[in-house]
Structures are given as C-alpha cells and as structure tokens.
Amino acid sequence: MMETEALEHLVRGIVDNPDDVSVRARNLRRGRTLEVHVHPDDIGKVIGRNGRTATAIRTVVGALSSESSLRIDFVDEFNRRGGRR
Numbered sequence: 217m218m219e220t221e222a223l224e225h226l227v228r229g230i231v232d233n234p235d236d237v238s239v240r241a242r243n244l245r246r247g248r249t250l251e252v253h254v255h256p257d258d259i260g261k262v263i264g265r266n267g268r269t270a271t272a273i274r275t276v277v278g279a280l281s282s283e284s285s286l287r288i289d290f291v292d293e294f295n296r297r298g299g300r301r
Contacts, residue, residue, distance in 0.1 A: 219281045223250055223288065226273055231258035247285025250277070259292040 220239050228234040233255035240251045254262055263270045274288050 219277050219286065220250060222280055223252060223273070223277050226276065227252055227254065227262060230261050230269065231255065232261070233258055247287065248283055249287040249289055252288065252290045254290065254292065256292050259290065262290050 220241055224237060224239045227239075228237050231237060231254055236253075236255035236258070238253045240253070242249045242251060252262065261269070262273070264272075270288075270290060277288060278286060
C-alpha cells in the first residue's frame with residue numbers, strides 16, 4: 217500500500233505533532249478509504265484555507281494510486297468522539 221505510506225509521509229511533514237499522525241485503510245462498499253487521524257490542533261493545517269491543502273494531498277495520492285475510487289478522509293479524533301474544545 218504505497219498510497220498509505222506516501223499519505224502518512226506528506227501529512228507528517230505538514231503538522232506540528234507528527235507522532236500523532238496515523239493512516240488507516242478501510243474497504244467500504246464505495247471503494248477503499250484512507251482515514252488520516254491527526255492531533256486536534258493540526259486539523260486546520262491539514263485541511264488548509266478553503267480546503268486547498270487537503271485537495272492537494274488528495275491529488276498527489278490519487279496520482280500514485282491505481283484505484284479510481286480511492287477516498288481520503290481527514291479525521292480529528294477529538295471532535296469525532298463528540299467532544300468540545
């Protein structure tokens with residue numbers, strides 16, 4: 217899974233807390249999804265202004281992938297569990 221390793225490497229280079237970055241691959245009905253888990257303080261850096269960074273990451277990883285239905289989701293663990301800052 218070259219895409220998973222490349223995605224993790226790209227995201228670790230952007231965030232302030234690279235040790236908190238993990239990528240999990242999930243096979244769903246609509247195809248494979250890569251979930252990127254980051255520290256709550258880093259979610260804004262990964263998404264970027266107007267989603268530009270997230271779009272760029274998706275473009276690069278999509279170019280590496282042979283799958284047409286690969287999705288990438290960026291997950292803030294704190295907010296996913298229903299917590300508040």
